[in-house]
Amino acid sequence: MQLDSLSRRLIDRFQHGMPLCAEPYRAMAEALECSEEEILASLEQLERSGGLSRIGPVFEHSRAGASTLVALAVPVARVEAVAARINSFPEVNHNYLREHDYNLWFVVTGPDRAHLDALLAQIEAETGLTPLDLPMECAYRIDLGFPIGDAP
Structure with missing residues (x-):
């Protein structure tokens, strides 16, 4: 682009x-x-053109509720279907396919930890895949921006 x-x-x-x-x-x-x-x-x-996905705030999750990083080991033949189901949950943002046994990585945010636990249990029940739950212990740097600069 x-x-x-x-x-x-x-x-x-x-x-x-x-x-x-x-x-x-x-x-x-x-x-x-x-x-x-x-x-x-x-x-x-x-x-x-696909260069912009949204305009809006990014909230500090610990002040707005609870959040966790989740990974799933999804069989290749099921990746598209499982990703589509994961994307349908409003609590999910940032869903990525990665090269690893745990190949689908996403962030879940909700009002509290109990809500996240219920959602992860629902994902496991619906997909038959056990979520790897990786809650953040300490943020060292979170910055979702990067400089674009002048055209090359």
């Missing part, structure tokens, strides 16, 4: 620190010295 200059500047500037105001897209446009329409068009293009 080739990014235009505005898209690069938009991503660099607003991966962190989205304006918290009544008209955030207007504030973004002012910061990037362009029109609100250009911001919206750029975001729409990023979404259409």
